[in-house]
Amino acid sequence: xxxxxxxxxxxxxxxxxxxxxxxxxxxxxxxxxxxxxxxxxxxxxxxxxxxxxxxxxxxxxxxxxxxxxxxxxxxxxxxxxxxxxxxxxxxxxxxxxxxxxxxxxxxxxxxxxxxx
Amino acid sequence: xxxxxxxxxxxxxxxxxxxxxxxxxxxxxxxxxxxxxxxxxxxxxxxxxxxxxxxxxxxxxxxxxxxxxxxxxxxxxxxxxxxxxxxxxxxxxxxxxxxxxxxxxxxxxxxx
Numbered sequence: 160x161x162x163x164x165x166x167x168x169x170x171x172x173x174x175x176x177x178x179x180x181x182x183x184x185x186x187x188x189x190x191x192x193x194x195x196x197x198x199x200x201x202x203x204x205x206x207x208x209x210x211x212x213x214x215x216x217x218x219x220x221x222x223x224x225x226x227x228x229x230x231x232x233x234x235x236x237x238x239x240x241x242x243x244x245x246x247x248x249x250x251x252x253x254x255x256x257x258x259x260x261x262x263x264x265x266x267x268x269x270x271x272x273x274x275x
Numbered sequence: 276x277x278x279x280x281x282x283x284x285x286x287x288x289x290x291x292x293x294x295x296x297x298x299x300x301x302x303x304x305x306x307x308x309x310x311x312x313x314x315x316x317x318x319x320x321x322x323x324x325x326x327x328x329x330x331x332x333x334x335x336x337x338x339x340x341x342x343x344x345x346x347x348x349x350x351x352x353x354x355x356x357x358x359x360x361x362x363x364x365x366x367x368x369x370x371x372x373x374x375x376x377x378x379x380x381x382x383x384x385x386x387x
Binding site for chain 1: 309313316317319320324363375377379382
């Protein structure tokens with residue numbers, strides 16, 4: 160009964176390929192996010208969706224396309240992968256849109272993407 | 276602009292000794308503040324949060340943090356470190372938007 164689950168856990172692929180990461184939450188939250196954690200552990204938000212609608216898009220290259228078929232799922236599709244895309248990608252969810260007082264984020268365990 | 280600074284990238288303590296992880300924030304108004312912990316190969320887990328109700332906030336696993344407005348600090352403490360506390364810790368500020376701002380993290384090592 161994992162709260163936020165993302166698959167796959169590890170993803171190794173070559174430059175130029177297209178890949179997807181899936182995320183599902185069973186917490187009934189309204190908002191879901193994608194964060195990127197670089198090799199120095201720095202976390203930066205990429206996208207957030209509230210009830211299937213995009214509310215944050217943080218200057219992410221348009222090779223990255225989030226898709227939210229319903230409010231429990233937020234998938235991340237990446238086209239034409241580049242070496243610099245190597246990172247750990249975290250999915251997260253929260254109850255209220257964004258980071259208001261009583262809605263801390265619940266994170267998945269991450270997907271380690273390695274582009275060779 | 277809002278920001279958060281974790282003053283130490285790496286802290287080492289012996290098991291049973293106190294832990295202090297330092298965090299300073301910058302915000303135009305009273306923010307929400309959080310501490311998250313990340314164990315190896317895991318996602319981030321909320322340790323505690325400050326939402327202006329009380330300046331001393333108690334969290335899980337014996338951690339607590341004190342909000343000091345005059346010092347713009349939100350340091351994380353624990354009286355006695357345990358081996359299982361070894362992890363990466365993130366101080367986070369929430370400036371009334373949908374975006375959390377994460378600090379750069381402090382890696383806590385605990386030696387036996």
